[in-house]
Amino acid sequence: MKNIKNETIQKITIIICFIIIIILIISIISVVKMKKELTKTSSGNEILKNESENLNNHNYECQFTKTYHIVNKLDNYIAEVPELSYIVVDMFQSHNASTHIIPTRLKDTLEVDKYYEFTYTIQGTGNIKDMSDIYTEISSTELYNASSDETKNTIYKDKSLFVNLTIKETDKQGMEQIQEDICQ
Numbered sequence: 001m002k003n004i005k006n007e008t009i010q011k012i013t014i015i016i017c018f019i020i021i022i023i024l025i026i027s028i029i030s031v032v033k034m035k036k037e038l039t040k041t042s043s044g045n046e047i048l049k050n051e052s053e054n055l056n057n058h059n060y061e062c063q064f065t066k067t068y069h070i071v072n073k074l075d076n077y078i079a080e081v082p083e084l085s086y087i088v089v090d091m092f093q094s095h096n097a098s099t100h101i102i103p104t105r106l107k108d109t110l111e112v113d114k115y116y117e118f119t120y121t122i123q124g125t126g127n128i129k130d131m132s133d134i135y136t137e138i139s140s141t142e143l144y145n146a147s148s149d150e151t152k153n154t155i156y157k158d159k160s161l162f163v164n165l166t167i168k169e170t171d172k173q174g175m176e177q178i179q180e181d182i183c184q
Helices: 002-056 131-146 148-153
Strands: 059-074 084-092 097-103 116-126 161-169
Touching: 002 161, 059 097, 097 131, 116 131, 131 161, 148 161
Parallel strands: none
Antiparallel strands: 059 084, 059 116, 084 097, 116 161
16 A cells, blocks of 8 residues: 555656656747747847938938037046037127037137137038037047048948037127028
C-alpha cells in the first residue's frame, strides 16, 4: 500500500514539474514575442517621427534684416570655439538686452553704443521656428565653413541648411529701424 502511495506521489510530482516547465516555456516565448513587437513599434515610431520632421522642413532661399543696438561686445568672455563670439544687443522698444551669437570675424567691426543692421540669409532645407534656431544655424554654418573638407564629409555630411550673417552700421533710429520677420 505504501508503495502504491509513493508511486502516485512520484507521478503527481512529475506531472506538476512537467506543467511548470511548460508554463515557463510558454512565458519565455510570450516575452520574446512581446519584445519583438515592442521593437517593431518603437522603430515604427522613429520612422513616423523622422517623417513628421521632414514634413515640417521648408526650402529656404531668402533673407531678413533686424536692427540692433550694440550694448556690450563681451570682450572678456571666451567662447567655446574661436570661430564664434557673443555680444549683447537690444532692439528698439524691446526693453531687454539679449545675447546674440555671431561669427568672431564680424565682432571686431562692431562698436558699443552704435546701431547695426543684421541681415540673415537662409539657404537650404530645414525648419526655422524662431531666432534661437537662427543662432544655432549661424553657429553650425560658421563651424562648417571653418572646417576642413574631411570634417565636412564626416561631421557635417547631413548639413542642408545654412544661415549667413552680414552686419552693416546704420544711422536709422527709432521707427526707421528695420525689424523684419523671419522669412518662411
